[in-house]
Amino acid sequence: MKVEIWSDIACPWCYIGKRRFEKALAAFPHRDEVEVQWRSYQLDPTLPDHHDGTELDYLVDRKGMSRAQVSQMFDQVTSIAADEGLRYDFGSVVVANSFAGHELLHLAKARGVGDEVKEALLSAHFEHGEDIGDREVLVRIGTQAGLDADEIARDLATHTWRDAVVADITAANSLGIRGVPFFVLDEKYGVSGAQPTELFTQALEQAWRESHPLVMLQPVATGIATDAADTVACGPDGC
Structure with missing residues (x-):
């Protein structure tokens, strides 16, 4: 079963959602048969590589909220993240364009270490x-x-993975x-947002059931009457 996750590096709920999904997947009986693919998305593709100002300044300007409102939002998200074992520090966040990070993620995915690099970037x-x-x-x-350091530097300089990032955003x-x-x-069920772990558990179970339906075997011919063969099980009304 395949699970595709669209997310941005500069998205606090994406890190929280990653943790909650991972908890559900860790307890899923068929976890070894689930392929997780990280897909790229940018919340603000207009950001320069390096933005002057703090995360608070940026969100005040972008969202039109007061500094007090943004600070309160930071406190709430930091508390929720802490419940998932994450130590957010919005005061030290460097506001920057995430496109190059997504390019690195595609290189990492091609080399089999996509999840490790995704975690490290967040x-x-x-x-x-x-x-x-x-x-x-x-x-x-x-x-x-x-x-490989040389491969990373070369691919970032030549934008080897630019088309892959754009393709993910276009698909989104x-x-x-x-x-x-x-x-x-499984290209069928969508879950939006950093939902509770329990919802991810339900989604995994439902998607698995539908992609792996139970096939009933027909009784082998034994000479026993069909009605008799149907009685070799117990139900709510007795055995």
């Missing part, structure tokens, strides 16, 4: 105040996951995705 951005638009930061994150638009995280299970 943690770097929200917990450690690192600049996800800085190429040196991206090279370091990639090499720590086992990628065609599916009507307007916010992230967004989870698509």
Whole structure:
């Protein structure tokens, strides 16, 4: 079974949603048969590589909210993240365009370490105040996951994975995705947002049942009358 997850690195709910989904997947009996694919999405593709100002300044300008309202939102999200074991520090977040980070993610996915790099990028951005638009930061994150530093630097410089990132964003638009995280299970079921772990559990179970329907075997001919064969089971009305 395949699960595709559209998300942005610069999205606090995407990290929370990742944790909640991971908890559901860890307890899922068929977890070893679930393929998770990270897909790219940008909440604000207009951001420069490096933005002057804090995350609070940026959101006040972008959302038209007061500084007090944004600060209160930070406190609420930080508390929710803490419940999932995440240590958000909005005061140190560096506002930067996430496109290069998504390019790195596609390289990482091609080399089999997509999940490790996704985790590292989210943690770097929200917990450690690192600049996800800085190429040196991206090279370091990639090499720590086992990628080759020269390949990372070359691919980022030549935008080897630009088309792959754009294709993901185009696919999201065609599916009507307007916010992230967004989870698509077996190209059939969609789950929008960082839902509770219990909902992800239900979604996994339902998608699995429909992709692996129970096939009833017919009784082997034994010479026993059909009515008698039908009675070798117990039900609500007796045996």
